Amino acid sequence: MARITLENVSKSWGETQVLQPMNLEIAEGEFVALLGPSGCGKSTTLFLLAGLYAPTGGTIAFDGHSVNRIDTRDRNVGIVFQSYALYPNLTVRQNIAFPLRFKSMPRDEAARRVTEAANLVQIGALLDRRPAQLSGGQQQRVALARALVKEPNVLLLDEPLSNLDATLRTAMRAELKSLQKRLGITTLIVTHDQIEATTMADRVICMNAGAIAQIGSPADLYRRPNDLFVAGFIGSPPMNRLTATASDRRAQIGTTTLALSAGHDGDITLGIRPEDIALVAPEAARLVGEVAVIEPMGREVFYTLSTSAGALNVLEHGETARHALGDRVGLTCKPGLPLVFDEQGRRIADLSVDLSPVALVSAGQLEPQS
Numbered sequence: 001m002a003r004i005t006l007e008n009v010s011k012s013w014g015e016t017q018v019l020q021p022m023n024l025e026i027a028e029g030e031f032v033a034l035l036g037p038s039g040c041g042k043s044t045t046l047f048l049l050a051g052l053y054a055p056t057g058g059t060i061a062f063d064g065h066s067v068n069r070i071d072t073r074d075r076n077v078g079i080v081f082q083s084y085a086l087y088p089n090l091t092v093r094q095n096i097a098f099p100l101r102f103k104s105m106p107r108d109e110a111a112r113r114v115t116e117a118a119n120l121v122q123i124g125a126l127l128d129r130r131p132a133q134l135s136g137g138q139q140q141r142v143a144l145a146r147a148l149v150k151e152p153n154v155l156l157l158d159e160p161l162s163n164l165d166a167t168l169r170t171a172m173r174a175e176l177k178s179l180q181k182r183l184g185i186t187t188l189i190v191t192h193d194q195i196e197a198t199t200m201a202d203r204v205i206c207m208n209a210g211a212i213a214q215i216g217s218p219a220d221l222y223r224r225p226n227d228l229f230v231a232g233f234i235g236s237p238p239m240n241r242l243t244a245t246a247s248d249r250r251a252q253i254g255t256t257t258l259a260l261s262a263g264h265d266g267d268i269t270l271g272i273r274p275e276d277i278a279l280v281a282p283e284a285a286r287l288v289g290e291v292a293v294i295e296p297m298g299r300e301v302f303y304t305l306s307t308s309a310g311a312l313n314v315l316e317h318g319e320t321a322r323h324a325l326g327d328r329v330g331l332t333c334k335p336g337l338p339l340v341f342d343e344q345g346r347r348i349a350d351l352s353v354d355l356s357p358v359a360l361v362s363a364g365q366l367e368p369q370s
Contacts, residue, residue, distance in 0.1 A: 002062040002153040009058035020211040033201035041210040078147030082159040086131040093127040117145040157189040228345035242270040254308030259354040272338035274315040285330020332357040
């Protein structure tokens with residue numbers, strides 16, 4: 001298996017730079033996801049690793065050796081494309097065996113590899129069929145077997161699950177992750193689906209506008225995003241954003257004044273994930289809203305609340321809504337939340353806003369919780 005290193009790797013088409021100089025290291029046997037919106041440069045990065053594109057600048061190395069001038073067929077990489085790219089006139093067996101045409105090996109060894117790859121992805125009984133006789137999920141497995149039959153050092157997956165229905169996509173995510181861990185192949189998957197990236201990969205590389213926005217574990221990107229782009233791209237439903245004005249140790253958000261953990265001046269943005277908000281009695285909260293939309297989602301209920309600071313989405317566990325349209329409710333969240341971002345959209349790590357519940361005390365009186 002290969003260790004991948006990118007040093008100041010960039011890509012331009014004429015005057016248009018589609019990939020800013022990138023520095024990245026992927027450990028041997030690691031499963032990494034390139035995540036981002038369309039046009040962010042993630043597929044370009046994969047094609048550079050595959051050798052389908054040549055970098056405009058920088059060095060791509062496998063195990064410390066530059067592969068900039070090495071052809072795709074000689075890099076020992078397996079590639080699964082979004083379209084699967086199967087040959088309709090060939091059988092499944094012939095499609096899987098196709099990459100071995102470029103290798104010198106005995107026929108019985110090639111046949112053994114084809115059978116082994118087909119069994120790995122559970123299509124051993126389909127070897128004599130043609131692609132038109134297969135379902136979408138079966139075609140995806142053929143494409144994966146074709147990539148694995150070379151016994152590659154690097155496996156590159158370009159949106160491999162996007163053509164599958166939701167149920168099959170969920171099952172294939174689990175199978176791909178299990179297969180990668182069993183084989184130990186250094187794997188990079190390109191996807192715009194943040195659930196796909198965070199459930200499968202050891203590390204996620206979030207990209208924006210041809211550059212790396214943040215690299216980290218799924219938990220890092222979810223709980224400690226570097227900026228508003230990452231905070232908004234990771235998570236479903238997306239993070240709430242509320243604009244506020246900070247002065248000294250106070251934040252004015254709509255008609256509500258909240259305490260800051262430290263002094264700060266200027267415009268800020270508060271980021272609160274819908275599942276981190278708890279709904280309480282209005283008198284027990286510093287921020288109050290009115291229920292505007294209710295959407296039962298089976299195990300959860302999705303609310304949209306109208307507040308003086310703007311609309312807020314809330315995700316609450318439970319099959320039945322506890323509140324009705326028009327109800328006034330208080331909004332609180334865990335200590336240390338919401339996240340605070342500065343005027344440039346960068347997270348201020350050492351600053352927090354107090355949205356903790358107000359403690360109810362005897363005789364019906366209220367006082368802030370210490």
